[in-house]
Amino acid sequence: MTWLIVLATIVGIGLAVYVFSRFAAGRGPRLVECPENHEPAAVSVNALKAAAGGRLELSQCSRWPEREQCGRECLTQIEQSVDGCLVRTMVTRWYDDKSCVVCRRAIGRVDWLDRKPALVGPEGALRQWQEVAPETLPTVLATHRPVCFDCYVAETFRQQHPELVIDNPWSSTSGQ
Ligand SMILES: [Zn+2]
Structure with missing residues (x-):
């Protein structure tokens, strides 16, 4: 039983470290080409959610609040880019x-x-x-x-x- 707790703790810490390192690496502004006007736009994604393996979600864009109702199509560029457009x-x-x-x-x-x-x-x-x-x-x-x-x-x-x-x-x- 004790071993099970120790094992669970180790796995838990390992997972937390993994998620945090992905979170730290994925923070900061990203540069995309806005699909609407084909101009550069700076966006941020919800880094914690992305690090935990969730769907990418825009949290900020240099074209907001004017274009806040956009289709978020630039997320494809981030997903397909090797470095995440950071x-x-x-x-x-x-x-x-x-x-x-x-x-x-x-x-x-x-x-x-x-x-x-x-x-x-x-x-x-x-x-x-x-x-x-x-x-x-x-x-x-x-x-x-x-x-x-x-x-x-x-x-x-x-x-x-x-x-x-x-x-x-x-x-x-x-x-x-
Ligand atoms: Zn110098």
């Missing part, structure tokens, strides 16, 4: 083969927790990903360039406190 996955893939425009070092594997890379717009303005509306992703990826975390921090400081920044006059001539 914006985070698309952005991570974009950085994959890119180098920072400031220091020229490869961005490498993105650390979304502590050292998020940023981007610079065509007009030279630095931007962080939380400032980017997910539905504008295709345009942003086509017009912006990558900046690594270190350079983002340094450049932001330089722009906010130009009076405190003294460039090393020897760095470009001595070669050391």
Whole structure:
């Protein structure tokens, strides 16, 4: 009897961990092409329900509340996509083969927790990903360039406190 309880507990914990990891991986905005106007739209699904194996359900869309009565046909795109149309996955893939425009070092594997890379717009303005509306992703990826975390921090400081920044006059001539 005791063994049965232990076994049930282990299975229960395993199931909870599995559902939670699927929940964590499936959270966040997704980018779809709205079947109604064929424009990009940012949507979210009920991640907990999806993680538990339930039917996909839209919980948010950038075209709501105006188009809230739509047929939810974009769900097919999410179901058929390997990465579930997750914006985070698309952005991570974009950085994959890119180098920072400031220091020229490869961005490498993105650390979304502590050292998020940023981007610079065509007009030279630095931007962080939380400032980017997910539905504008295709345009942003086509017009912006990558900046690594270190350079983002340094450049932001330089722009906010130009009076405190003294460039090393020897760095470009001595070669050391
Ligand atoms: Zn850099």
